[in-house]
Amino acid sequence: MGRFSGFKVTLRQMFKPRVTTHYPKVKREKPQRFHGRHVLNRYPDGMEKCIGCELCAGVCPARCIYVRGADNPPDAPVSPGERFGFVYEINMxxxxxxxxCVEACPTEAITMTHLFEMSVEDRDDAIYTKDELLVEADGTPNHGQPPSRLIDLEELKIADGWMRATAPAGRASYEGIPAWSPSAGVGLRPPEMGQSATDAATDEPGDDSPDEAPGHHDEEE
Ligand code: SF4
Ligand code: SF4
Known part of the structure; x- marks a missing residue:
């Protein structure tokens, strides 16, 4: 009797859908707020968002960020601020x-992507420098030249460093409206679950005018 009960369990499991995938050939879609490797973002005009304020380094509980700011050259500024991130390193x-660090950054310069393949053969390579962290001109994460074998170029196209889906407060009435600036890469992301305007039940009634979004810039839409 006990033996047949065991077979029943085996048979039941055989016909259940598989939860495993053939990684790395098949990659599962990551949740929108997945915390992968960081990037340093640019504004759509190409300027760097980092102003070298070191807030990210100060808040980091692992003490793994090293930043040094420098004054922007007046004739060729790197960032719109007075200063820019001259040195930026993260020990992964x-x-x-x-x-x-993402929460602390006042300019949304540092964000996290969906990229998570970070195997290295040398400990020094695990320290990501500014060159490696800074996104390309089109806003996609730096992938090296030639592209690293660790990076899936198709995944890279959708993996820019913008974690925000719709609005800072996640209110559905702000759907499609960036509060600070859009991503230079894939642009606005679709709303997260419960943040869509069609899901009215999740939105708070009352004062929800998108025009009142703090820091909202019409010209950046
Ligand atoms: S995510 Fe940012 S703050 Fe957290 S440990 Fe890593 S570098 Fe530090
Ligand atoms: S990434 Fe953000 S918090 Fe860190 S130094 Fe640059 S501007 Fe400041």
Whole structure:
């Protein structure tokens, strides 16, 4: 009797859908707020968003960010601010992917992507420099020249460093409206679950005019 019960369990499991995939040939879609490797973003005009303020380094619980700011050259400014991130490094061996640096950044210069393949053969390579972190001119994450074998170029196209889906507060009435600036890469992302304007039940009644979004710039839409 006990033996046949065991077979029943085996047969039942055999016909259930598989939860495993043939990674790396098949990659599962990551949740929108997945914390992958960081990028340093640019504005759509190509200027760097980092102003070298070191807030990210100060808040990092793993102490794995090193930043040094410098004054922007007046005739060829790197960022729209007074200063820019002259040196920027993250030690990925120490990072715990908590995203506190993303929360702390006043200009949304540092964000996290969906890229997670970061195997290295040398410990020094795990320290990502500014050159590696800064996005390409089109806003996609830096992928090296020639492209690293660790990077799936198709995934890269949708993996820019913009984690925000619709609005900072996640209110459905802000769907499609960036509060600061759009991504230079894939642009606005679709709303997350419960943030779509069609899902009216999740939106708060009352004062929800998108025109009142803080820091909203019409010219950046
Ligand atoms: S994700 Fe967390 S641990 Fe990693 S660099 Fe940012 S603040 Fe530090
Ligand atoms: S990434 Fe953001 S928080 Fe860090 S130094 Fe640059 S502007 Fe400041």
């Amino acid at each position: 061996l120490r990072c715990i992917f908590c995203a506190m």
